[in-house]
Amino acid sequence: MTTVGSHPGGGYPRGVATLSAVTRPHLLTAIAEYDDRGKDAFIGVYGLQPSTTESLVHEGRSYDAAAVVGVAHRYATGRVAMSDELGKQADGVEALLRKHGFEVKDGASRPGAGAKAPARRAAARPAAARAPRPAPRAAAEERPPAICPTCFTQLPGTGVCDNCA
Structure with missing residues (x-):
């Protein structure tokens, strides 16, 4: 399997993250996952580095902006998009978050911002809310309509042709 940036002609080269594809629903989904996992697990599962520069504030809770x-x-x-890729864009994270209506605060003066609030929320939510959503069911296969063998019209729910009966 080829990693990003190792194939000369394919994929994005390492160090470039285009944020134009990221929308508000993508950000909200990432925030929900952050809430479910908690800060340390969220950052750890993706191999990200904790950020101390910017905090995303959503519904009164703080999040690691670069991680979200x-x-x-993704x-x-x-x-x-790894933290080092995002850091190469001038105000890329902050500009993206503000563009989509989120509040961004400078976290340098507040070390550990966002470490406790999301974890409390995840623990307070009922287990059913944290459970993964079931896969959507396939649509039931439709049967072809019943047809009158004499006049070839579709039969009503009674099964008796209105024209031939």
């Missing part, structure tokens, strides 16, 4: 955007990038493109 990196995972939202929902948009299929590939997690």
Whole structure:
């Protein structure tokens, strides 16, 4: 399997993350996953580095802005945008979040911002809310309509042809 950036002609080269594909629904999905997992597990499962520069504030809770955007990038493109890729874009994370209506705060003066609030919310939610959603059921196969053998019209629910009976 080829990793991103190792194939000379394919994929995005390592170090470039295009954020134009990331939408508000992608960001909200990443926030929901952050809530479900908690900060440490969310950052750890994707191999991200905790950020101390910016915090995303949503519904009164603080989140690691770069981690949320990196995972939202995964929902948009299929590939997690790592912190070093996001840092190469001038105000890319902050601009993207503000563009989609989120509040962004400078977290440098508040170390550990976002570490506790999401974990409390995830623990307070009922287990049913944290359970994965079931896969959508396939539509029931439709039967062809019953046809009158004499006049070839569709039979009503009674099964008796109105024209031939």
